Amino acid sequence: MTHRNRRPRGTLTGRLVGALQDWSVPRQLRGAPGHAKAAESAMSRGLRPRLEQADRVGTSICPYCAVGCAQLIYARDGKPIAVEGDPRSPVNQGTLCPKGAATFGLMVSPGRLDRCLHRAPGATAWREVPLDWAMERIAQLAKRSRDESFVSRLPDGTRVNHTLAMASMGGATLDNEENYLIKKLFSAGLGMVFVENQARV
Amino acid sequence: MPSLGATFGRGAATLPxxxxxxxxxxxxxxxxxxENHPIAFRFVMQAKQRGATVIHADPRFTRTSAMADIYAPLRAGSDIAFLGGIINHLLQNDLWFREFALPYTNLSTIVGEDYxxxxxxxxxxxxxxxxxxxxxxxxxxxxxxxxxxxxxxxYVEIEGFAEATRRLHEGPTPKDPTLQHPSCVYQILKRHFARYTPEMVEQVTGCPREVFLKVADAMARNSGRERTGAICYAVGWNHHTKGAQIIRTGAILQALLGNVGRPGAGLLALRGHTSIQGSTDIATLYDLLPGYLPQPHAFRPHHTLEDYLKVETSPTGxxxxxPKYYVSLLRAFYGAQATPENGRGHDLLPRIVGDHSQLPLTVAMANGVIKGLFVMGQNPVVGGSNSKLVQRGLAQLDxxxxxxxxxxxxxxxxxxGHLVRDGEMRPEDIGTEVFLMPGSLSGEKAGSFTNTHRLLQWHDKVVAGPGDSRSELWFTYxxxxxxxxxxxASTRxxxxxxxxxxxxxPVDEEGEPDAEAVLREINGYTWPEREQLASFNDLKSDGSTACGCWIYGGVFPQPGRNLARARKPxxxxxxxxxxxxxxxWPDNRRTLNNRASADPEGRPWSERKRLVWWDETKGEWQSPDQIDFVKTKRPDYEPDWSKRPAGMDALSGTQPFIMIPDxxxxxxxPSGLKDGPLPEHYEPTETPVRNAFHPGVEGNPPAKRWAHDLNPIAAxxxxxxxxVLTTYRLTExxxxxxxxRIVPTTAELQPEGFCEIPTELARELGLRSTDWVVLSTPRGEIETRALVTDRLRPFRLGERRVFQLGLPWHYGWAGMATGDVANVLTAVVGDPNTGMHENKALTCALRPGRLARRGGQG
Structure with missing residues (x-):
């Protein structure tokens, strides 16, 4: 410890000595006790858990496979800053697999889409369109396809109430409440029979 | 999940x-x-630490095999032969759990003599x-x-069906508890599987006889009063043209060993998507209404409400x-417009006319029948079988x-896509109008997922999603x-x-519907007061209750009590x-059929495997779980057949499988499966060898096929x-x-597509890891990188040596981790019960090199 007093402040040698002294490996090789202390450095002493910056924590469930790992989403200023396994869950007890641990990366992925895109028939590129325009156009197209194809009864009088010209795929990644509205609207409302999700694939 | 449904009564994992x-x-x-359900695998490892035997049977040696006590290699598509051999071993050596299986299964039931x-x-x-x-x-x-x-x-297509089933009111099904009757299930089963000898198992599966017998012995050893065993399976069992019967074989095995309804016992279906169980329960599927009610069918006796209820209501069980569940669902769908005049809304529902599942949907698209398609959180160009047929269909849409x-x-x-890449079409020739709309993730919207063991778990909205992203709840609403x-204004x-x-x-200020309001409707309420119902036992068939999915009854029993959000372990x-x-679901029961964890007299089979027991003083069943039985039905209850009992009154106190009519x-x-009352080994539709059990009948006879120019099948x-080619998934x-593929970490860990190739085959072809290879089937060709490995071993089947290749199927051109689309190779062929495809076992060719491409890319 005496060499610290001899250290000429500010010189190149001094900074080098300081850095070497701060380097944790020689300390660990000398068998310094305690994992935390032995690994400490000037930088790590200043580190704080990212989670401390959160102004909100909410409960969530992993969006990948069907094991159903519980997660905690930490957010600051309305943006996610970390996603961790929920230690209370009897399913995952705080753990997450490589996919589940990537949930934060998924939420903030540069690949996330944030605008509606439209590709006109024969076009070679997308164009951005307003959400409201897309919704109205889709409603009109759905009505047109349904009206052009709807069959109330077969020639022998058998009731069918359906359209074979519209189809839907997806659901296994969605919420129960979403699946319920999809089935209710598409099947009970519009008479679509080609309603399928990934349960078979 | 017809296999678990047909065997145990519900198509879902039986245990948490x-x-x-x-x-x-x-x-x-x-x-x-x-690798694919690592967090759930922790519980298998915990069992192992407590002394359990872990077995992995699979075509590939994986990390699961590495952790197992016994690894049994078998050729892809030979699972029924493997499991059938174990059943034969149990029956021949009398190693099954007789005290359990005799009263709790239909082993003693006598089948008609025409079978x-x-x-x-x-x-x-x-x-x-x-x-x-x-x-x-x-x-x-x-x-x-x-x-x-x-x-x-x-309903089953048998003449006079509804009347014929009324016999169930008159007395128990015919039985011979001595198991001597030549037509009792036990004798039929024994004859059926007698052909599945260890020699036959070895010849068909390629699994060495001694390894196979080790597996059979381990399972037999861990059965009985004191011990239980569990089976975990995933789509490696489903994705065959006989997938339902593979699972059936596993279910029969568990029924014989007394491994259902008891601690540490059962079949765990490991599903791939976060709410795939939920989207089957509340089915965005063509043939199911929420709660496993059948979608009305134009060619079944479903014409009026009365017709439909007559054939679909089981006399017993x-x-x-x-009727309570169906009429309440119609009320939830149509509210005040569900009237006696329109059959409580039955007349408004669409009728199916055949198979409208994903494979025929693909064919209908390619044939121009379908004009408009919604795709919500699915990627059928990568995930759908015969990807070029899928893409051809998308190009036909309006x-x-x-x-x-x-x-x-x-x-x-x-x-x-491949049409453009292969020079078959230019974008200018494709007339499809395409919308791509940003969706939300859990955490950006509130709602519930149902996990692989029937557990509903709520997720909160914690943050807003990016830009114009919206939930599917928002979009659909x-x-x-x-x-x-x-x-x-229409009057049509x-x-x-x-x-x-x-x-x-109700919607919030951003127009987002209240997901809890939807869950309250799913749970059920009185009509028209809309007071929450505590359980599905409160549902009525007179229109005075509404319920969106009866099996979820009780999840929201009172205002403000969303039990999917409960977080008290x-x-x-x-x-x-x-x-x-x-x-x-149902009713917060964690282990299904848990009455079977007690013996016929109502005592736990053993202290070690205690879960449910009859308490004579209280006059009811007791358990730390919810009871999957009538709570006050005595173990010695017998139906009074002079009164023509219906429903649960017709089941005795020793019949734990309450969803099954007997x-x-x-x-x-006897009823419900399209390809036989017992599982039988058939080869995959595309197979390198003849069927050793009956040459000439190679594949499952009623397997679904759709003839299409773009869907040729190899003989x-x-x-x-x-x-042999088998597709699979990666951890990342x-x-x-x-x-x-859009997440930097996972994309970096598995950046590019590849094909696992056995070392011996690679040597023959002069291939080394990272070399380019081309795989081809009659549907198409893809190029990818070789990964030469000993994890896939060649099989000797009779005189032939057969190589298996393994191909991850996640890749496509979008995102950061890319690769050719594996499903270009696969065929549109399906299981006769589920319509599931057969991507776990098909045949292919392999050659070194790359595809010749337009544009000189290689």
Missing amino acids: QWDLANSDCVLVMGSNMA RGPGELGGYFSGWNAEGRRYSPESWQYDGVVVPSSLAEG WWNNF WLVVRDIAETDTATFWRD HLGRRLQELYR EEDAPIRSLLWDY DGPEGPGTHLGWGFA GVAGIFV PGDPRYPH HHSGGTPT
Whole structure:
């Protein structure tokens, strides 16, 4: 410890000595006790858990496979800053697999889409369109396809109430409440029979 | 899930995942659990630490195999031969759990004398109609009793069906408890599987006899009063043209060993998507209404409400409650517009006319039948079989709406897809109008997922999603609202369903519907007061209750009590059923059929395997779980047949399988399965070898096929396609790849597509790892990198040596981790029960090099 007093402040040698002294490996090789202390450095002493910056924590469930790992989403200023396994869950007890641990990366992925895109028939590129325009156009197209194809009864009088010209795929990644509205609207409302999700694939 | 449904009564995992830790033997088969469900695999490892035997049977040696005590290699598509051999071993050596299986399964039930098995009829069960390529199940019925199916559709095409099932009111099914009757299920089973000798197992599966017998012994050893075993499976069992029967074989095995309804016992179906169980329960599937009620069918006796209820209501067992669930669902769908005049809304529902599942949907698209398609969180260009047929179909559409979190391969088929890449079409020639709309993730919206063991868990909205991203709840609600507006003035009869839809969900200031309001409707409430119902026991068939999915009844029993949001796990000293964490359907029961964890007298089979028991003083069943039985039904209760009992009154106190009309597990299934009452080994549709059991009948006879120019099938043994190909998943990627190929960490860990190639084959072809290879089938060709490995070993099948190749199927052109689309190789062929494809076992050719491409890319 005496060499610290001899250290000429500010010189190149001094900074080098300081850095070497701060380097944790020689300390660990000398068998310094305690994992935390032995690994400490000037930088790590200043580190704080990212989670401390959160102004909100909410409960969530992993969006990948069907094991159903519980997660905690930490957010600051309305943006996610970390996603961790929920230690209370009897399913995952705080753990997450490589996919589940990537949930934060998924939420903030540069690949996330944030605008509606439209590709006109024969076009070679997308164009951005307003959400409201897309919704109205889709409603009109759905009505047109349904009206052009709807069959109330077969020639022998058998009731069918359906359209074979519209189809839907997806659901296994969605919420129960979403699946319920999809089935209710598409099947009970519009008479679509080609309603399928990934349960078979 | 017709297999578990037909055998045990419900098509769902029978045990919670954490209960695997209580198992004495875990067989993982049709699954690479350590890599694809790693968090659930922790419970298998906990069991192992407590002394359990862990077995992995799989075509590939994986990390699951590495952690197992026994690894049994088998050729892809030979699972029934493997499991059938174990059943034979148990029966021949009397190693099954007689005290359990005799009262709790239909082993003693007598089958009609017309039944014949494939061993007697050259590869076919009795009732085969060669012209229609389908079976009539008449000869599979019990002696003198027609039994309704315990699957969603109870109706079975048998003349005078409804009347014939009324016999169930008159007395128990015919039985011979001595098991001597030549037509009792036990004798039929024994004859059927006698052909599955260890020699035959070795010849068909390629698994060495001594390894196979080790597995059989381990399973037998861990059965009985004191011990239990569990089976974990995933789509490695489903994705075959006989997938339902593979699972059936596993279910029969568990029924014989007493491994259902007990701690550490059962079958755990490991599903791939976060709410795939939920989307089957509340089915966005063509043939199911929410709660496993059948979608009305134009060609079944479903014309009026009365017709439909008559054939779909089981005389006996729990499904006798069917009318309450159906009429309440119609009330939830149509509200005040569900009237006695329109059959409580039955007349408004669409009728199916055939198979409208994903494979025929693909064909209908390619044939120009379908004009508009919604795709919500799915990527069928990567995940759908015969991807070029899928893409051809997308190019035929008038319009396509893709809702997802990123630009998917499906959304960009017109720009980057195989039609354009292979020079078959230019974007300018593709007339499809495409919308790509940003979707939300859990955490950006509130709602519930149902996990692989029936557990509903709520997720909160914590943050807002990016930009114009919206939930599917928002999209569907507002699309419905706009359509109701567009149809408001219509007076046409055909527009009555959309105008009649009850669609009045409250929205917040951003227009987002209240997901809890939807869950309250799913749970059920009184009509018209809309007071929450505590359970499905409160539902009525007179229109005075509304319920969106009866099996979820109780999840929202009172205003403000959303039990999917419950977060109270048991402490370390607790019973470990975790009834305070989430809500498991039905009625928060964690282990299904748990009455079977007690002996017929109502005592636990052993202290070690205690779960449910009869308390004579209290006059009710006791358990740290919710009881999957009538709580006050005495173990010695017998139906009074002089009163023609119906429903649960017709089941005795020793019949734990309440969803099955005769209350016992269906080892032999008289009704509901399309390809036989017992499982039989058939080869995959594309196979390198003949069927050793009955050469000439190679594949499953009623397997679904769709003739299409773009869907040619290789004949059995076609020398141009000598190798077995099996597709699989990686830890770091998810299904169609969208939610992992756009994430930097997962994309970096598995950056590019590849094919696993056995070392011996690579040597013959002069291949080294990272070399380019081309795989081809009659549907198409793809190029990818070679990964040469000993994990896939060649099999010697009779005189032949057969190589297997393994191909991850997550890749496409979108995102950061890319690769050619594996499903370009696969075929549109399906299981006759589920319509599932056969991507786990097909044949292919392999050559070094790259594809010749237009544009000189290589």
